[in-house]
Amino acid sequence: MNTAGKFSLTKETARSVLFLVLFFSGISALIYQIIWIRKFGLVFGVHVFSMSTVLTAFMAGLALGALYFGRLVDKKKNPLLLFLTLELGIGLFAVFFPFTFHGLSEIYASISRNFPLGNYSVQLIRFLLAFFFLLIPTTLMGGTMPVIVKIFTDNIGKVGSRVSLLYGTNNLGAVVGGFLAGFVIIQHLGLNQSGYLAAMLNLVNAFMVFLVVRFTRRPEYVTELQEAKDSVSSVTKISPGLLKLVLWVFAIEGFTTLSYELLWSRILIDFSIDKTVYFSSTIVISFIFGLSLGSFLVAGYLDKNKDLLTLLGLIEIFIGLLSVFFLLFFVWLAPKLVAQRSMLDSWLQTAGKEYFIFFLILTPPTLLMGITYPLVTKLAADNLAFLGKRMGLLGFLDTIGSVVGSFVAGFIMIPFLGVVKSFIITVCINLVIGLLVFVVHPVLSVRQKTAITGITLLIAVLIMLRIPSGSYTREWWDKTKRSWFDNNYYESVLFFDEGAAGTVTVRKYPHGLALNINGHNTAYTTSKDLRVNRQLGYMPYLLHPEPKSALVIGFGMGATACSLVQPDMERVDVAEICSGVIKAAHIFAPWNRNVILHPKVHLYDDDGRSIVFMTNRKYDIITSNAIHPRLSNNIYTRDFYKLCREKLTENGILCQWMPQNWLTGDEYKALVRAFTEAMPYSYLWYVNEYSTLIIGTMQPLRIDVAQLCRKFHSNDAMQKDFKEFGVPNEWYFLAQFWFNDQELKNYVSKAECNTDNMPLAEFSKVINIAPVIEVMDTLANHPVAYEQILTNVTTRQLDSIKFYAVIERDHIKSIARNVRAFMKHRGY
Template sequence: MIIYILFLGSGLTGLIYQVLWTRLLTLTFGVTTLAISTVLTCFFGGLALGSFLGGRWVDKRGRGFKWYGYAEIIIGIYALLFLWILGLNNDVYVLIARGMNLGFYGQNIIKFVLSIIILIIPATMMGATLPILSKELAGKWSSFAKDIGNLYTVNTVGAVAGAVLTAYLLIPSFGIKAIIITVGLINIAIGVVALLVDRAAAPGKDDALGSELLEGTHIMSSVVTGVGEMVPARFSTIILFGFALSGFTALAYEVIWSRVLTLILTGTIFAFAAVLAVFLTGIAVGSFVVSRYIDRVKNFSIVINTLAVVEILIGVSSIAIIILYSKMPEFSFYGSITGARDWGEYVYVNFLISFLVLFVPTFLFGTTFPLVCKIYNSRMDHVGESIGNVYSINTVGGIIGSFMGGFVLIQFFGMQTSMVLMGVINVLIGIVFLLTNPFGKKKTGYVLSSLGAALVVFVILILPDNMPRAIHESYIMEGEKILFYEEGPAATVMIAHRPGRSLVFSDTRLWVNGNLATAAYYEGLQINRFQGALPMVLHPDPKDILVICFGTGTTFGTLSQFDVDGVDNVEIARTVTHGAPFFKSENSDVLNNPKSNIIIDDGRSYLEVTNKKYDVITEEPMHPALVGVVNLYTVEYYELAKSHLKEGGIMSQWIPLYALSVDDLKMLTATFQSVFEHTTIWIANADIFLIGSSEKQSVNYDRIKERLAKPNIKRIMGEIDLEDPIEFVSTFLMNEDAVREYASGAPLVTDNMPLVEFTGPRSLSVNTIS
């Protein structure tokens, strides 16, 4: 029992580390798909290495709870030092990236190397814990699967708790730094308890528990000399390779399913936590259930066939849920995501939808680990090596699957086809296991293989034509038509148009990952053009401009119409820029303007590595309640942006009034003004604009009048009724003293305490504009 309790704690702390360390590293590296994949690849690579080495280590040195204790203490000590190490890591990255002008690929190679350096030690220790404890706990072949399944289950249950607690309680209550330090102390405590338990254990236990060999009619010979020899070596290789492919599909599914669910669930931190928690819960329950059944099976052929059938069912169910995804907007509870009556309903529906679509395939995935361990292990004195091999090969497959899912499958095949391809791979894995089963009857293998193949073909034939597009069609209004749809590594983009409503405006809307980003009808056009014009008429002589986020390109295009030397635009998702031609009249065909320059990168990451300074920086990201967006609303980000402003430079920040509480608005305002002491507020429709500078601002009416009078500026501002300088100035809302009084006492949004990401979602279904 003490082993289970401690390993539950290991699972909890491990998931917390994964979430928080990834979050901190991507503050500097960026939240691009490539940056996140780089960090996770290094983390999971460490797990695989630790499992591989840990199993061999514990087999050579004999049973001993102490090795687990030492690993946990090392993890804990590293966690206590992590923030200091992270600071050095970030300084090295910025120094290299700024000094060497490495370009896109060079920067990502540096990110990969530095991620390995910072994560390899703790991740390797984490990976070693499962084979070490397997050696300690698995005492009899007759209960081997149950013992391993219990370990895997309690560790995964701990990870579920870590996922939920991190999102719903820990970060908004205590902040990231305090959590890492506390969790590090918990790891040290776990390690100390393990050492004490090991010291108190009776001597001589290694000799008593290491000698039991396999029993049963399936033993190939009377002498078993090595791992995997209870079955032919060829079949052992097939099992490991198949399990690697299964790991490949599992992580590819996770990437693809998460992307699909962002189209159904609003992409908040709580939605992602629900998806992760349900994914891990399915794995935990599957492992728990099958580990209680498989040890009672005396016919080893049935164990192998069970694994094969499970793989076939994973493939079939993972393809079949495409139908469920496409029908989701028709369910009565679907509207509760955006129209929840209260916070409790919002949370409930997130978990309900995640459970409906994910539980069956993840349950089946959870059954595979105990089954493969039972098949692959042949000697109880080589448990560590066996479990290490199984876990590490599956993890390596998962690393490749995660990378391929984000960068190859979705981009080149789309979400639906990618899910079908992964499902077919799982079915083929099962068929290969059936046909190569060395203890099974060939007739049984042929029959089950044929049934599996027929079932997957049938499911594929009844699939909808394009499930993600069908989900998007539920967003649009009557008479609205989809003009553009593209699935890319970082975003799924849809542009829809409703003709005939206006003679002046195109009434075209842009959706990014299921969220309405902006629109080209009057209100949207007014906000975007005003965002571009405002800092340009306030700054005395703006020449070098930076725009963070692209959207329809309207703000970018407005800025390029002024007398400037150049305008840089940083956009995280290249797919978004592909929609620019559909807004050509609104964005002044900005992509063909020689003054404009598109940079595909995370806005914050770009500022970390560039040496360039600007007269004006303007940003209009997605709503701050959406996951990851808060990185562009923190004190540290504004300090970084301020360091890239020239003397007298201006920072312009868009803040929505919709779906944002008064407390959150004050918090965001206070955060901005804490860096830009001289802050004013301007308003257009249901949005405000914070204008910040290091110097006291003044509104020069003559300058505004002169710049608005230029023919091209007058034309584009006239379309939104702001070409008159008096009308333009009337958008002024608060001077810096009023701003200071309004935001007084509000907490600040920081990298350590990104509060608005956790408070913001509570207002998404509330009418806050009034």
């Protein structure tokens, strides 16, 4: 009799529904992971330790869930009900996540602001909060795979093909989820709405499982132990001692998989032309796609093959050899790709092409990694009654191995050994565990084992001899490159440091030095760039009537912090998350005057946003060192500016670099609007064709010209700096003022707003680094009302200001005209 009385699902239809459920579950899981890590980053900071803390907590929950629910499902008569509960619980948690996360943020803020904590204590609190908060949903997620395998496996002899298809389907869903989150839904829906979409998938899953339970006869999905007896002959039997070795190999491979992912990310981001969210999404998608494809490819093979130990050993060896081969291939290919780059090509022609190449390089070794999960399952699962428990153990070992791999690679191997040596060590681990499988193989002869070992070592040595030097970026950066305006130029690497937070280099060009972080030049010693970086400090200092304290977010070359170390300043705090930047500071001593050694300067090794969030201190000046919003969007959102506003004194000033290149006109307006919506009063200053500065004040800005002149001439070093970057006097300085508060708000009134929830600038696909013509036209044609903000100014002084403003306006028009002509000449 049917459970519904009138209608019943066939076994095939029910299984198809469950495959769809598993696919949706993979989609939602990756969306959650990306969203939750981003959300935690906004509170805990984007420091690598903070992010790894969240990821470790996430993975730990998955491991515990696999272990617990794997054991539990063996005791359930109808595992479908347990699976329904898991999907429902995940969906409900996601629905309430924005509200519960807000409460967690308040708890963290209260603890960090009211208790004097050291760096270790802060990291411990972050871990505990993240761990216990994510424990519920991630434990539920970890339980889905062992439970679904138990549901689908009614014949232990077919466990290899079942797990291959299930694991492949779930990972394929994760690929789709990673693509949707990284390329589509966060950009168009926002973080919170994307989380709700993922929650809807889990709730739909729960409903579909309910329909399967309701409209399918129970015997279809009740596991009968008797069925196992019919397939004992097809079970691969290995000794208990050998099984322990296989499980250790599986756990160690989980270690190497996450290690490879981190190492490849560090190698490729140094090279990639686009280092935004699209890059990180591509790496994740490539790895998971390989895992999915590998699992699918062996679905029909594992249950027929009797010598799976040999296959396991070969896979581990080939993972190592393929990985090092593709590293050599990429080092050879990279300079050729650089030579073909054109900043005038489309996103697809440049970044899209590079991402596709990354995908092709990462897929082969990860495909082999994807085979190991179902393969080890086939070796380890020999009893249908305890299948859930064994699957839970495998999930636990794989996840714990991944957690350890991520931690060791990120915090031990890379900082102390560098990326290349860490890569070689990881390759050697795969080779060793692969050869170990052959050494203990009970069937192979000594001659066969010796031959396999000798051939493997010979190939490995030959390949290792071609490994690049530790400072691998020299392999493709110490070459002739072509800039966007088609002039050849040379660069050489003077300083190289690989740390947990990133790879830092100092590069020498004919026109000066550049500070490079993860392959992107963030600051130059040219007069054009110094005009920006020094005025990020000088401008708020000169505009504030009596500044005493300042917070600089990002050290860079040190020019901004140096500008704020003045006789009347009492304290200058600097937040810098990348230790390599501080190590390179001595190279820029001629420009920063060894400011890190000054007693007024206090360095904080943490994310700038996290410092703003945690501190109880209030500042007269908060200024953000120049790093492009596409690379650090979290310090260009309305939410961040509101945090800064809370940490300003009554007459405090917030200063932010606002670039008008590498963006669209609408994206530039979105960035400006984020600032104007957060600050009571906002004022835009033009610096050069690539840079504007925006000043936010708590009170209407009124510049006492007489007082400003006294401050301007009170410091010889300040006057020297201004003259060096092309601002000869205080009148030229004031001529940089462009928009008052109301004018700026009118300018961006119809624009979208860049927020934590809608990070618009981060998803920009602009490749051309030329100034945005639309913005330049607006600046060139905007009449400036200096009288509205200046006090104690004479007519002659005002005329001098307007004279220099005419020079700047003509320069803007000239730049816009030249860019138009150049683009037209190139056919754009």
